[in-house]
Amino acid sequence: xxxxxxxxxxxxxxxxxxxxxxxxxxxxxxxxxxxxxxxxxxxxxxxxxxxxxxxxxxxxxxxxxxxxxxxxxxxxxxxxxxxxxxxxxxxxxxxxxxxxxxxxxxxxxxxxxxxxxxxxxxxxxxxxxxxxxxxxxxxxxxxxxxxxxxxxxxxxxxxxxxxxxxxxxxxxxxxxxxxxxxxxxxxxxxxxxxxxxxxxxxxxxxxxxxxxxxxxxxxxxxxxxxxxxxxx
Numbered sequence: 001x002x003x004x005x006x007x008x009x010x011x012x013x014x015x016x017x018x019x020x021x022x023x024x025x026x027x028x029x030x031x032x033x034x035x036x037x038x039x040x041x042x043x044x045x046x047x048x049x050x051x052x053x054x055x056x057x058x059x060x061x062x063x064x065x066x067x068x069x070x071x072x073x074x075x076x077x078x079x080x081x082x083x084x085x086x087x088x089x090x091x092x093x094x095x096x097x098x099x100x101x102x103x104x105x106x107x108x109x110x111x112x113x114x115x116x117x118x119x120x121x122x123x124x125x126x127x128x129x130x131x132x133x134x135x136x137x138x139x140x141x142x143x144x145x146x147x148x149x150x151x152x153x154x155x156x157x158x159x160x161x162x163x164x165x166x167x168x169x170x171x172x173x174x175x176x177x178x179x180x181x182x183x184x185x186x187x188x189x190x191x192x193x194x195x196x197x198x199x200x201x202x203x204x205x206x207x208x209x210x211x212x213x214x215x216x217x218x219x220x221x222x223x224x225x226x227x228x229x230x231x232x
Contacts, residue, residue, distance in 0.1 A: 017211045023050070024208035026062050031201040034192045042103030043190035044068060045197075068172065071103075071191035073183065079140040080107045080115075083188040086181035088169045092121035093130060101170065103188055109133065109140075126168040126176060135162050147180035 027048045037043035046064040073083050082090075082105035089101035100121065107115050107123055113133035115123040122130040126149065135153060137143050142154040144161070149169055152161035169177040 017214045020211040021208055023062055024204045024211065027204050028201055028208070030064055031197050031204070034197050035194065035201075038190050038192045038194055038197075040104075040190055041106060042071070042188050043192065044071075044103065045190065045192045067191060069191050070188065072189045073186045074189065075185060076187050077185050078106075079143045079185060080109065081105060081185055081187050082107065082145065082167065083183045083186035084169060084181045085183055086177070086179040088171055088177040088179065088181060091124040091128075091168045091170055092117050093124055094121055099124070101172070106187060109136070124168045125165040127165070128168070129165075131165050131167060133164050145182055145184040147182055149180075149182040 027050075030046050030048050034045040037045065045067045047067055049063045049065050051061040051063070068087050070085060070087065073085060084090075084103060084105070089103055090105055092100050092102055094100055102117070104117065106118050108118070110116055110120075113136055115131040115133070117123065125131050131151065133153065135155075137153045138156070142156070144152050144154060145167065149167035151164035151167065153164060154161055167182060169179070169182065171177055
């Protein structure tokens, strides 16, 4: 006598649980980045974007968008600190020639009169060229920047201003902003709300725990079925 037995196993349910757990972990990772970025000047929080049929696509269905809302501004009194009170970005030039957008306006001057970021990237003007002071100020307090981004250096001897250029402020698509939004002597903190991040992160932690329990239950039932079949 030949005993033939088998289990017709549909792994779809277990696969969905695994995909859901991975998705929850990736989303919690985005919240974790936001929490870490809370104290970073000019940091803009990320928001998870989940496409349709995520239960079938899995983690590949997850992407993120950047929240471009303005963060909290506070006074630093440093003449080379700038903040934007409207949406937009400063343009900076990396050493490899690539252009980067940032809302971190903590700048400095080198000995050549170049306006640089804290990472030594060159700050670009509205013409796309680096901002360079042809005449170095005797004191940083002599540097004046208007809401339109125009830079001037006051000469106490001549009692006049020497124009330097205009700080370039662009939108996310690279187009020049028309808003008069440059605030000298201010810095912008992140736009992250910690309490909100923790609450939403906890929701996905609960979802992860629920999917893990479901996976364990499915795995336990499958193991029991295989064990009983072996006894036959």
